[in-house]
Amino acid sequence: AQSVTQPDIHITVSEGASLELRCNYSYGATPYLFWYVQSPGQGLQLLLKYFSGDTLVQGIKGFEAEFKRSQSSFNLRKPSVHWSDAAEYFCAVGHPSPGRRALTFGSGTRLQVQP
Amino acid sequence: EAQVTQNPRYLITVTGKKLTVTCSQNMNHEYMSWYRQDPGLGLRQIYYSMNVEVTDKGDVPEGYKVSRKEKRNFPLILESPSPNQTSLYFCASSLRPPAYSNYGYTFGSGTRLTVV
Numbered sequence: 001a002q003s004v005t006q007p008d009i010h011i012t013v014s015e016g017a018s019l020e021l022r023c024n025y026s027y028g029a030t031p032y033l034f035w036y037v038q039s040p041g042q043g044l045q046l047l048l049k050y051f052s053g054d055t056l057v058q059g060i061k062g063f064e065a066e067f068k069r070s071q072s073s074f075n076l077r078k079p080s081v082h083w084s085d086a087a088e089y090f091c092a093v094g095h096p097s098p099g100r101r102a103l104t105f106g107s108g109t110r111l112q113v114q115p
Numbered sequence: 116e117a118q119v120t121q122n123p124r125y126l127i128t129v130t131g132k133k134l135t136v137t138c139s140q141n142m143n144h145e146y147m148s149w150y151r152q153d154p155g156l157g158l159r160q161i162y163y164s165m166n167v168e169v170t171d172k173g174d175v176p177e178g179y180k181v182s183r184k185e186k187r188n189f190p191l192i193l194e195s196p197s198p199n200q201t202s203l204y205f206c207a208s209s210l211r212p213p214a215y216s217n218y219g220y221t222f223g224s225g226t227r228l229t230v231v
Contacts, residue, residue: 009155032217043119043205043222044158051217090157094213102148102173103213103220107157 004093006106013081014114021076021109023091032094033074034103035065039087047089050074061085086113117142121206121223128196128230136191136226138206146209147189148173148220149181151202158205164189165212196230203227 005024013019025031032051036044048059055067065076074091088110092103119140128134140147148163150173160173164183178200180192189208193200204227207220 032213034219036220036222041225043224044207044220045222046219049217049219092219094217102160102163105150105158107155 004091004104004106006089006091006109008109009107010110010112012112012114015083016080019076019078019081019085019111021089021091021111023074023076023106025072025074025091025093027072027093027095029095030067030069033065033067034092034094035059035063035074035076036090036092036105037061037087038090038108044090047076081111081113083113083115086111117221119206119208119221119223121204121226124224124226126226126228128228130197130230131195133192133194134196134228135193136204136206136228138189138191138223139187140189140206140208140221141187142208142210142221143186144208144210144221145186146212147183148207148209149179149189149191150205150207151175152205152225153202161191161204193228196228198230201228201230 003026034049035047038044047063050057050067058064088108090108091106094103122137145166149161150158152158159175162181164170206223210218
């Protein structure tokens with residue numbers, strides 16, 4: 001079955017440290033890939049997306065993500081985390097298949113930032 | 116401002132009392148969808164709509180109804196709510212079906228529903 005896995009439920013980093021959030025998917029072909037962020041009490045906001053082309057994509061708020069076909073991964077990174085980055089992050093995958101038109105979301109990774 | 120508007124933000128109701136959560140978008144998007152978010156389960160799709168008068172079930176449709184009489188509106192109806200429908204609900208819209216495009220979703224701010 002098609003699936004999206006975010007192995008880390010909860011991550012804590014210090015402010016100023018680097019960050020990498022993992023996302024793996026299981027699909028036969030390259031899907032459309034997204035990262036969303038959900039701040040407390042808010043809806044989900046699109047951080048970045050991958051469709052084709054350059055495998056390193058830049059997003060808002062200083063985030064980037066790298067698509068690695070061989071590993072079926074689309075990990076989110078940020079060189080230096082700010083306290084305002086504390087939120088929940090969702091990886092999502094869109095893959096056209098019969099009867100399937102929606103995005104499939106991972107279960108999310110909650111990021112805590114220590115001062 | 117381009118946005119998806121959901122109402123209400125918070126709702127506490129009793130088992131069996133019909134309720135409607137409204138969703139409206141001002142971006143002329145064709146595709147609209149309802150998700151529920153539960154801890155550890157991420158977002159699961161309830162229903163979606165490809166366009167006016169075209170709706171279909173998502174992954175967890177039981178106990179819910181939707182309608183799409185106008186392009187901008189996509190209300191979620193719980194005719195007989197039960198406690199297992201206590202959840203955080205999101206409406207989302209997209210110019211095209213997200214699985215076939217790279218547009219992604221625009222989400223509403225969410226409706227936290229508690230059924231007692």
